Amino acid sequence: MAVFLSWLVAALLVLGADAVVDPRSATAGIIVKIAAILLVSFVHMRTAVREATLDRALIIGASWLAMDIGAELTATRLLGHGWFGLIGPPSVPLLRQLLLIVWILAPALFARDVAHPAA
Secondary structure, X not given: OHHHHHHXXXXXXXXXXXXXXXXOOHHHHHHHHHHHHHHHHHHHHHHOOOOOEHHHHHHHHHHHHHHHHHHHHXXXXXXXXXXXXXXXXXXXXXXXXXXXXXXXXXXXXXXXXXXXXXX
């Protein structure tokens, strides 16, 4: 549940940046989106899963990306046209790929422990 709620907060912040900052400056928009994802990742990893391993953090990031894709597919279906608010438009592939990577890796940046295999 904490993973979903954290994703929801990050998604709402990204959508806010998309609506407010992107129309003024695409560069500033991407910076604000990345900062929002990083901020929520930090808070999530320090409060909800304090002793998370790198493996778990990557699973959280992959889950966030899966929820992004699901939300965009659902919005596209309901709106009847392409909607790319969370990951970015395909017309700007470099920024889209950057956001994809940030959604996955942001939680991993704040993981505290690395899983150690049994000897």
